[in-house]
Amino acid sequence: MATIPEVYAGKSVLITGATGFIGKVLVEKLLRCCPDVKSLYLLVRPKAGQAPSARVEELVKCRLFEKLKSEQPNFEDKIIPVSSDMLEPKLGLNEENAKILQQNVNIVFHVAATIKFDEKLDLSLKLNVVTIQKMLQLCQGMKQLEVFVHVSTAYANCDRSHIDEVVYPPPVDPYKLMYSTEWMSDEMITMLTPKIIGNRPNTYTFTKSIAEYVFVEEGAGLPLCIVRPSIVGATWKDPFPGWIDNYNGISGLFIATGTGMLRAVIADADTVADLTPVDYVVNMMIGAGWHTIIHKPNTVPIYNCVSSATNPTRYRDCNVMIDYYQKTPLESTFRRPYVYWTSHPWVFSYWNFIGCKIPCMVTDLCLKLIGKKPRMVRVCDRIAKSMYTLKYFTQNDWVWSNRNCEALMNALPDADRKDFFLDLRPLDWNEYLETYCVGTKQYVLNEDLAALPAAKRHITKLRNIRWVFNTVVLVALWRVLIAKSELARNTLDLVLNLSF
Numbered sequence: 420m421a422t423i424p425e426v427y428a429g430k431s432v433l434i435t436g437a438t439g440f441i442g443k444v445l446v447e448k449l450l451r452c453c454p455d456v457k458s459l460y461l462l463v464r465p466k467a468g469q470a471p472s473a474r475v476e477e478l479v480k481c482r483l484f485e486k487l488k489s490e491q492p493n494f495e496d497k498i499i500p501v502s503s504d505m506l507e508p509k510l511g512l513n514e515e516n517a518k519i520l521q522q523n524v525n526i527v528f529h530v531a532a533t534i535k536f537d538e539k540l541d542l543s544l545k546l547n548v549v550t551i552q553k554m555l556q557l558c559q560g561m562k563q564l565e566v567f568v569h570v571s572t573a574y575a576n577c578d579r580s581h582i583d584e585v586v587y588p589p590p591v592d593p594y595k596l597m598y599s600t601e602w603m604s605d606e607m608i609t610m611l612t613p614k615i616i617g618n619r620p621n622t623y624t625f626t627k628s629i630a631e632y633v634f635v636e637e638g639a640g641l642p643l644c645i646v647r648p649s650i651v652g653a654t655w656k657d658p659f660p661g662w663i664d665n666y667n668g669i670s671g672l673f674i675a676t677g678t679g680m681l682r683a684v685i686a687d688a689d690t691v692a693d694l695t696p697v698d699y700v701v702n703m704m705i706g707a708g709w710h711t712i713i714h715k716p717n718t719v720p721i722y723n724c725v726s727s728a729t730n731p732t733r734y735r736d737c738n739v740m741i742d743y744y745q746k747t748p749l750e751s752t753f754r755r756p757y758v759y760w761t762s763h764p765w766v767f768s769y770w771n772f773i774g775c776k777i778p779c780m781v782t783d784l785c786l787k788l789i790g791k792k793p794r795m796v797r798v799c800d801r802i803a804k805s806m807y808t809l810k811y812f813t814q815n816d817w818v819w820s821n822r823n824c825e826a827l828m829n830a831l832p833d834a835d836r837k838d839f840f841l842d843l844r845p846l847d848w849n850e851y852l853e854t855y856c857v858g859t860k861q862y863v864l865n866e867d868l869a870a871l872p873a874a875k876r877h878i879t880k881l882r883n884i885r886w887v888f889n890t891v892v893l894v895a896l897w898r899v900l901i902a903k904s905e906l907a908r909n910t911l912d913l914v915l916n917l918s919f
Contacts, residue, residue, distance in 0.1 A: 423709045423835045428455035430565070431523045435505070435554070436530030437461040438478055440665050441570065441651060444701045445528060446478075447658065450494045451487045452838045453705075460520060462503035462510065462531070471500040482862065486658040505531055505550045510557065521560040526708055527567040529554050534667060536621040536808050540612045541600040547626040548593065548633055555637050566642045566711040568704055569634050573649040573693065573725050573819060574812070575627040578618040581818045584721040586645070589632040590617055590625065620811040635719050644711045648700040648724040649819075650812070653855040655696035655846060657838075661858030662697075668809065669694065674859050675802045677744040679754030679881075682774030683767045685806055686813035688735035688760050693727045693817070695843075696851070700724055702839045703824065710827050722827065723819040732848040734813060735760070739849055743856040748874040750866050753795070754778065755881045762814060767806065775799045 432449060436442040437459075449456055463471035479495055487494055501520070504511030512520070533546040551569070558567055576582050578590075596615070600608055616625040631645060652670065653663035663670055669692075675681035703724045711720060726732070744756040759770050776799055783793030828841040860866045866874075 420713065420830075420832055422832045423705060423839055424453045424455065426709050426712055427453040427526070427705075429457050430525040431458045431460065432456060432526045432528065433460045433462070433520060433524045434528045434530065435462045435503075435550075436532065436570075438463060438474060439530060440663075440667070441648075441697060441700060441704075442530045443478065443481070443483055443664070444654070444662075444697050445530065445704060446498070447483050447487055448698070448701050448705065450497060451490060451658065454491065456497065458497050458499055458523075460499050460501050460524060462505075463500050464504045464511075465502060471502045475500040481664065483658065483662055483664075505553070506545055508553075510550075510553050512557075517557065517560075520557065522562060524561050525563050525565045526712075527554070527558060527561075527564065528570070528704060528708070529568065530570045532570070532627070534623060536623045538622050539605070540608050540615065540622045540626075541603070541605075543622040543626045544597055544600060544629070547623075548597065548630045551630050551634050552637060555634070555641070558638075558641055564642065566644065566708045567638065568708045568711075569631075569643065569645050570704065571631055571645050571647045572624065572627050573647040573723055573817075574624045575631055575647065577620065577624050577811075577815075577817065580816070581820075582723065583820045584723050584823045586631045586635050586719070586721065587628070589629050590619070591615065591629075593629045593633055596629070621808070638719075642711055642715065643719045644707045645719060645721045646700070646704050646707050646724050647722065648703070649693035649695050649726065651697050651700055652694045653696065653851075653858045654698045655851060657698040657840075660851075661854035662862055663855065663858045664862055666863065670859060670863065671802075671805055672809070673740060673856060674749070674863060675805075676740060676756055676758055677749045677856065677859065678752050679756055680775055680799060680802055681806070682754075682757060683759040683761055683770035684734075684813070685762065685764055685767045685810040686734045686760055687762050688733065690734050690814060690816055691727045691731050692734045692737060692813075693725050693819075694732065695724060695726050696846070699840070699843060702841055703827070706827050706831065706835075706839055706841060710830060720823050722823050723821045724824060725819045725821060726843050726846075727817075728819055728821040728824075730843045730846055730848075736848055737852065740852055740856050743853045745878060747857050747860060747868075747871065748878040749860055749864060750870060750874045750877070751864065752874070752877060752881065753782075755878060755885065764807070764810070767803075771799070771803050771806075775802075 427449065434442060434445060437446050446459060449459060461475060463474050465471060466474060475498060501516050502511065509517065531550065533543055558564055573582070576587050612622065616622060619625045634643065634645065650669055653661050666674060672681060703722055707720065707722050738758065741756045741758060761767055776796065779795035779799045782795045786793045824841070831839065831841065861868065
């Protein structure tokens, strides 16, 4: 059986969402581990005055590509940026570029999507569903298409407790919904959104579910497959451990904890934290494409790319990050890292107000007094909002079947098992979480590990300040009690008599 690099050799690959977190890792992995791939067409939107070519140049400068640069100095010659806008008709492609893609592309990875949980329903539909329709229309004209890999989410069907590797019926008629949102006012859409999405927590999971149905229905006759990753985190080991480049989802909560801005977490400590390393997810995507090309299945294979099925960890296990952030502290630490776990939102609100909001208000007052712009309360509120947004996922459990993932792993040729690892059972969660925390420091906040001694001194200073503050408060309270209470004075006399 042909190996993954052999199947991808000489092929032209089209990738959407290449400038995003998963997309970057996918681009690097294909170029490094499939060295004979012919070309990568990246659909990139002009942004903030930057042309697609400039954005791609910036993309390959990040540290993720250092290993690739050392092995293949001329790898950029294989990258072809294509100007595109997913919201525009025909993806914003001009006729010449569309023709080039349809004549040359063999493999498609559709990664682009809005991952904002609170995105407006009409915009979420346009980005997550209508874009699928446009991509399928483009692919219908591809003369050499061998596989179209669509990246969905394991939470697309989160209204179910047990999720199989199948496409479920949509919660509403997708076409009637898309038509309706075209004429509805923004106010009407906002008012009706909770009723439309039903048991789902947000528009993201809702539109991802609809997108899967539309993908299968309108893609009939095309070689398709779907990969559903759960919570995507830092790299496990490839190209190096701990790489992460964003504040999204759980990464933002990790950083907020490390800076001391997040003092409580709304979560059931016994709930499974279905975290999947991004390099494992990308291996599954590449492997799913390979498997579809080789076996040409009659139905659309779906891969529930989750960790809980083979190597589960729970939210209480994430508490070790407190130790890791004290061992490798962040330079921007506001308070010493500490987290109180609770399943009650009102307890979270209390801890957030006492432990974060009040210190932030004091800090902002000081900033105002010295003529600087106050910002800490705004940051505190944003973190609290993120916690409320994520609590649905930190308080509920799901069971995903992963028979297709297991079959794919078992089908891998021995030559591919090292570079395209698909077995999460050897993953040590404590070790992974430590490299994750260090990764947020190095790659998200761009802090130099050489400055670690200064960061440790800062943590020690914060500890001493807290001890002094607590001591002063306790002494003040005791003095008040001594002045007001005869019982307190008698207790003090008793202690002194017993001690001396």
